Amino acid sequence: MGNLADYIESYLKRLLKGAEQGMIELQRRELAEMFRCVPSQISYVLGTRFTPDRGYVVETRRGGGGYIRIVRLSFRPSQDLASLIEAEIGDEITGRRADALLLRLEDEGLIDEGDRTFMRAVIDRETERIHPSYRAAVRASLLKAMVMLVLRD
Amino acid sequence: MGNLADYIESYLKRLLKGAEQGMIELQRRELAEMFRCVPSQISYVLGTRFTPDRGYVVETRRGGGGYIRIVRLSFRPSQDLASLIEAEIGDEITGRRADALLLRLEDEGLIDEGDRTFMRAVIDRETERIHPSYRAAVRASLLKAMVMLVLRD
DNA sequence: AACTGAAAGGTCAGGAAAGGTCAAAGCCGT
DNA sequence: ACGGCTTTGACCTTTCCTGACCTTTCAGTT
Numbered sequence: 001m002g003n004l005a006d007y008i009e010s011y012l013k014r015l016l017k018g019a020e021q022g023m024i025e026l027q028r029r030e031l032a033e034m035f036r037c038v039p040s041q042i043s044y045v046l047g048t049r050f051t052p053d054r055g056y057v058v059e060t061r062r063g064g065g066g067y068i069r070i071v072r073l074s075f076r077p078s079q080d081l082a083s084l085i086e087a088e089i090g091d092e093i094t095g096r097r098a099d100a101l102l103l104r105l106e107d108e109g110l111i112d113e114g115d116r117t118f119m120r121a122v123i124d125r126e127t128e129r130i131h132p133s134y135r136a137a138v139r140a141s142l143l144k145a146m147v148m149l150v151l152r153d
Numbered sequence: 154m155g156n157l158a159d160y161i162e163s164y165l166k167r168l169l170k171g172a173e174q175g176m177i178e179l180q181r182r183e184l185a186e187m188f189r190c191v192p193s194q195i196s197y198v199l200g201t202r203f204t205p206d207r208g209y210v211v212e213t214r215r216g217g218g219g220y221i222r223i224v225r226l227s228f229r230p231s232q233d234l235a236s237l238i239e240a241e242i243g244d245e246i247t248g249r250r251a252d253a254l255l256l257r258l259e260d261e262g263l264i265d266e267g268d269r270t271f272m273r274a275v276i277d278r279e280t281e282r283i284h285p286s287y288r289a290a291v292r293a294s295l296l297k298a299m300v301m302l303v304l305r306d
Numbered sequence: 307a308a309c310t311g312a313a314a315g316g317t318c319a320g321g322a323a324a325g326g327t328c329a330a331a332g333c334c335g336t
Numbered sequence: 337a338c339g340g341c342t343t344t345g346a347c348c349t350t351t352c353c354t355g356a357c358c359t360t361t362c363a364g365t366t
Contacts, residue, residue, distance in 0.1 A: 003218030005352065028315060038354055043316065048351085063361025066314040091282065117210050117224050122301060125205040126294040129244075138291060141279040145295050146302050148275060156333095158342065181325055191344055196326065201341090216351025219324035 008035055008042065009049045012070065022072035028060075046070070053097065055104045075108050081151055089144050092136035098123060098143050111150055119146050161188055161195065162202045165223060175225040181213075199223070234304060242297050245289035251276060251296050264303055272299050 008031070015024050032039040050056035050070055059069045075084075088101060102116045111119075123142050127135050161184070168177045185192040203209035203223055212222045241254060255269045264272075276295050280288050 003352065006218070029313085039315075040317080040355080041353060044351095044353075060315060061361080062313090062315040062359070064313050065362070066360085068315080114227060118226060118302065118305065120212075121205040121210045121226055122298045124210070126298060130290070134287065137283065138294060141283075141291060141295060142298050145272075145275045145279060145299055149271065149299050149302055152271060156342065182323090192325075193327080193345080194343060197342075213325060214351075215323085215325045215349070217323045218352075219350085221325080 004035065004037060004041065005045050005048070008045045011035075012045075012050070016070065016072055022074070023069060025067050025069045027066070028068055042068075053100050053104075055107070075105065075110060081148065085144055085147055085151075089140050089147075091140055093140040093143060094136060095123075095127075095139065098139055101143070101147075105147070105151075115150060119143070119150075122146065157188065157190060157194065158198050158201070161198045164188075165198070165203070169223065169225055175227065176222060178220050178222045180219070181221050195221075234301070238297055238300055242293050242300075244293055246293045246296060247289060248276075248280075248292065251292055254296070254300075258300070264300075268303055272296070272303075275299070 012024070015026075016022060028039050028042045031042050035041070046058050046068070050058050052073075055073045055075060057071045057073060059071070061067055093101075099120070102111070102119060105111045106113060106116045123139055126142060127139055130138060165177070168179075169175060181192050181195045184195050188194070199211050199221070203211055205226075208226045210224045210226065212224070214220055246254075252273065255264070255272060258264045259266060259269045276292055279295060280292055283291055
């Protein structure tokens with residue numbers, strides 16, 4: 001994990017952990033100076049790591065006194081678990097989005113790394129035997145089934 | 154066993170043995186240089202020797218600072234369980250046989266009644282959407298995935 | 307109220323640095 | 337000679353990082 005984007009990401013996540021209400025506010029230019037990079041690098045990190053997919057919302061404001069606010073969304077089900085999972089995963093899902101979701105669950109402490117790796121292995125294994133055009137659907141079914149099984153209670 | 158792929162395989166396995174958390178991280182290009190071969194040779198070794206079937210998961214990242222991470226599953230589909238499950242379930246299974254299997258697992262005290270009814274419900278739900286001719290296959294995948302997930306460790 | 311300049315953040319394209327793919331050639335045992 | 341692993345190399349995709357240029361907001365001036 002040697003690249004700059006990763007460092008910035010983990011710095012921001014550390015800040016978020018220590019923050020009230022799972023929300024932080026900062027300035028792009030300042031942060032860029034701190035990491036000695038161009039400001040657009042910060043935008044890059046936000047755009048690739050703090051996406052809704054991964055459970056974050058970013059609000060910004062330009063101009064004097066501008067800021068960037070990062071809000072962490074909690075996966076904690078407000079409704080019932082099944083419909084939340086249904087909404088997140090749907091009938092089909094790419095391998096990438098599946099990874100992102102598992103990572104997010106790990107990030108939130110809902111599953112551990114072993115769970116994540118295991119589920120990934122199962123998905124890879126079951127998925128590669130079948131015809132490519134059904135993969136996305138089977139992947140979704142498997143993911144939903146396993147996540148529900150692990151998260152229920 | 155004099156071929157390059159075998160040497161690379163055993164080198165990686167040696168690294169894995171000495172690694173904390175049964176996980177190593179390396180760069181494809183570097184490793185290729187070390188063995189004086191083309192990078193795709195590394196991919197070949199990973200694709201043929203470090204498969205989920207054999208108890209490994211490989212995660213990679215491209216681009217600057219890219220890496221390859223090899224994780225050994227702690228629940229290495231312990232011959233017993235994995236092959237038992239594979240043998241019992243196979244590539245396809247009817248709803249009836251699935252029920253029977255779940256009941257048997259409950260009988261043997263390997264899962265409780267809650268697990269069983271939950272898994273059944275998940276299978277029914279995921280299975281009803283899809284085309285009838287694929288149900289048996291998807292049912293098998295789901296069942297295998299969930300049973301392994303619950304029985305692992 | 308309108309104008310203007312400075313101070314944010316946004317966008318986008320391009321180059322460099324990984325790893326991925328796939329088909330063809332090579333090698334080896336039967 | 338054949339079939340199945342191995343190896344190689346040409347070409348592709350993804351990710352990171354930077355820099356040039358754009359837009360928005362605010363504060364002060366006219």
